[in-house]
Amino acid sequence: MGTLFKQIYRYTHARPFRHNENLWPYMKIGRSPTGEIASLRYKGQQVPLADLSALRGSCRGPLLLTATGPSVKTIRFKTPSPLPAMGVNGAWFLQQQVGFRFYVVVDMGFYDQKGDVIAGIIGDAGLTLFTTAHGIARILDRYGLAAVQCTLALIEDAAFKIYQPKIEAPALRDAYAGDPSAHFAPDRPDIGFSTDIRHGIFDAGTVVYWALQIAAYLGFGEIFILGLDMNNFHQPRFYETEENKQPSYLAESLTQLVIPSLRHAADTxxxxxxxxxxxxxHSAIDESIFEKADYHAIFN
Structure with a gap:
């Protein structure tokens, strides 16, 4: 039946709407006046969502943002964690050390390959998970709504909003010209940074870029990032081994997209x-972008 609906969708919708084909007709959404998806029904079930407007500016002070580079293995964590923490993807393996309050997973490949991690994340009642409509669909299809104990915060890629046409990368600046919260790099119409995630989040090939936009929106004034190595893609992530490591594609976009985007994020x-x-x-993201410091010097 899913294949039939997909074929119907393709025949009745132009190519710029193709990113919605796996959600139609199962997902019904309602948007608030500020643009974000405020209500969602999936396969007949109402799905509770965090109120993004209520989250805006709700936090203060510093945040520990944990990525997954091999350098994380060198950290001797101070326990209990001195800061509230936000994790991305496989950083979940540090839950006992840092006690995540916020989490971000937007890579559908991670949902497909790391079901045990996703099960742990959604089973944590003290956690807010920021993910996309496609991520929520995967969660509900594989675990069921009853398994979701965390709070779901629905976010969207600014170029791929649900039931709206795709915006090609070179056209992003023009598409968001009237939005004062969308900040674009002076020389790159395809590199944006949002200070209001209700209007969408700009992608830059790495989930850390999403997390920075979310953390700023939440109101954190300092963001300390662990595992932002970006220079050892042949090595396993801190939670992997040579035998079970998943491929990384960041090296392909590092120079042309990731580093220019992080530089723009830093400026914004x-x-x-x-x-x-x-x-x-020893991160490839040098000090002209983000200042560098040693975890142990700061927290121990």
């Missing part, structure tokens, strides 16, 4: 009076 956050500190001492 600086103007917003948000300090970002990279705790990966």
């Amino acid at each position: 956050l600086r103007r917003q009076a948000v300090r970002v500190v990279n705790l990966s001492p």
Whole structure:
């Protein structure tokens, strides 16, 4: 039946709407006046969602943002964690050390390959998980709504909003020209940074870029990032081994997209009076972008 609906969708919708084909007709949404998806029904079930407007500016002070580079293995964590923490993807393996309050998973490949991690995340009642409509569909299809104990915060890629046409990368700046919360790099119409995630989040090939936009929106004034190595893609992530490591495609976009985007994020956050500190001492993201510091010098 799913294949039939997909074929019907393709025949009745133009190619710019193709990113919605796996959701139609199972997902019904309602948007608030500020643009975000405020209500969602999936296969007849109403899905509770966090109120993104209520989350805006709800936090203060510093945040520990944990990525997954191999350098995380060198950290001797101070327990209990001195800061509230936000994790991405496989950082979940640090839950006992840092006690995540926020989490971000937007890679559908991660949902497909790391079901045990997703099960742990959604089973944590003290956690807010930021994910997309496609991520929520995967969660509900594989675990059921009853298994979801965390709070779901629905976010969207600014270029691929649900039931709206895709915006091609070179057209992003023009599409968001009237949105003062969408900040674009001076020389790159395809590199944006949002300070209001209700209007969509700009992608840059790495989930850390999404997390920075979310953290700033939540109101954190300092962001300390672990595992932002970006220079050892042949090595397993801190939670992997040579035998079970998943491929990384960041090396292919590092120079042309990831680094220019992080530089733009740094400039935008600086103007917003948000300090970002990279705790990966040998990171390819140099100090002209984010200042560097040693975790143990700061927290121990």
